[in-house]
Amino acid sequence: MFRLGAAELDQFEHQGWVGPFPLLEAGEARALEPELARCFGESRGYFYPADVRDGDCYYADTPWFQSLHTLSPSLAKVGRRPEVVDRVAQLLGEDLIQWGGIRFEQAPKERLLWHTDTEYDYWHGISVWLGVQNVTPETALKILPGSHRFKTTPEDYQQKHGLDLTQMVDDDQMLEELQRANPELDAQPTVMRVPVSDGEFVLFNGKLWHASHNPGTAERVAMGMRYSTPDQRIRIPLTYLHPVIFDPSLPPCLLVRGEDRFGVNRIVEAP
Numbered sequence: 001m002f003r004l005g006a007a008e009l010d011q012f013e014h015q016g017w018v019g020p021f022p023l024l025e026a027g028e029a030r031a032l033e034p035e036l037a038r039c040f041g042e043s044r045g046y047f048y049p050a051d052v053r054d055g056d057c058y059y060a061d062t063p064w065f066q067s068l069h070t071l072s073p074s075l076a077k078v079g080r081r082p083e084v085v086d087r088v089a090q091l092l093g094e095d096l097i098q099w100g101g102i103r104f105e106q107a108p109k110e111r112l113l114w115h116t117d118t119e120y121d122y123w124h125g126i127s128v129w130l131g132v133q134n135v136t137p138e139t140a141l142k143i144l145p146g147s148h149r150f151k152t153t154p155e156d157y158q159q160k161h162g163l164d165l166t167q168m169v170d171d172d173q174m175l176e177e178l179q180r181a182n183p184e185l186d187a188q189p190t191v192m193r194v195p196v197s198d199g200e201f202v203l204f205n206g207k208l209w210h211a212s213h214n215p216g217t218a219e220r221v222a223m224g225m226r227y228s229t230p231d232q233r234i235r236i237p238l239t240y241l242h243p244v245i246f247d248p249s250l251p252p253c254l255l256v257r258g259e260d261r262f263g264v265n266r267i268v269e270a271p
């Protein structure tokens with residue numbers, strides 16, 4: 001059993017993340033990238049709201065970009081590893097589904113906006129971020145510790161200012177908006193990077209504010225994995241700008257521990 005200690009549980013509750021934990025040798029982690037890239041190449045991403053019609057099905061023939069773990073035995077195997085599942089079970093419960101397996105690739109100098117994982121506005125769960133290739137504490141995910149407890153989210157600022165998904169990449173801009181919306185915050189929260197290298201992972205609360213920026217000279221790849229209990233009904237958001245529109249089809253989920261006594265999700269056999 002891989003168990004979180006009392007200090008780690010406290011950190012997860014108050015700071016919204018915990019780790020890093022070792023999972024794979026660095027070489028084993030890098031060996032996942034061709035499989036991640038192959039499965040990602042078969043999948044379809046998300047849309048801008050203007051490009052989707054509510055009620056139309058966009059994932060009938062093409063997998064969702066978050067379903068990569070259902071397309072590959074090696075990716076599914078990583079998601080079932082006890083180092084991950086034991087700790088997630090300790091936080092969520094003994095019956096668990098994995099509904100997300102994602103490739104996060106970032107070219108040198110590229111940035112991803114400050115955001116929270118919109119899915120968790122609709123259901124409860126936990127995200128895992130695993131370093132796969134060229135991940136170091138200098139290129140790893142940026143987070144704002146404790147922000148999962150804030151009253152506002154970066155999505156609120158996006159909506160207020162009509163920003164698109166390429167904006168709010170700048171830390172100072174995000175912190176300014178945060179202060180403006182929450183003047184009662186006495187201490188300015190500090191942005192940090194999770195101290196993860198290839199083969200290591202962190203667990204985080206999906207409502208934790210996070211962003212990424214690859215300051216390195218090589219493409220950086222991470223794998224995201226997402227878990228919930230089977231009573232949570234998992235869907236496919238077509239857009240990440242609010243209001244969110246969902247695809248009518250349900251995403252494939254893997255039962256990674258215990259049993260499903262609810263039948264509200266599309267549980268599939270592991271590949």
Ligand SMILES: O=C(O)CCC(=O)C(=O)O
Pocket residue numbers: 104105106112117127128129141210211212222224
């Ligand atoms: O790794 C990245 O670039 C982004 C990760 C992310 O947004 C997530 O894990 O939810």
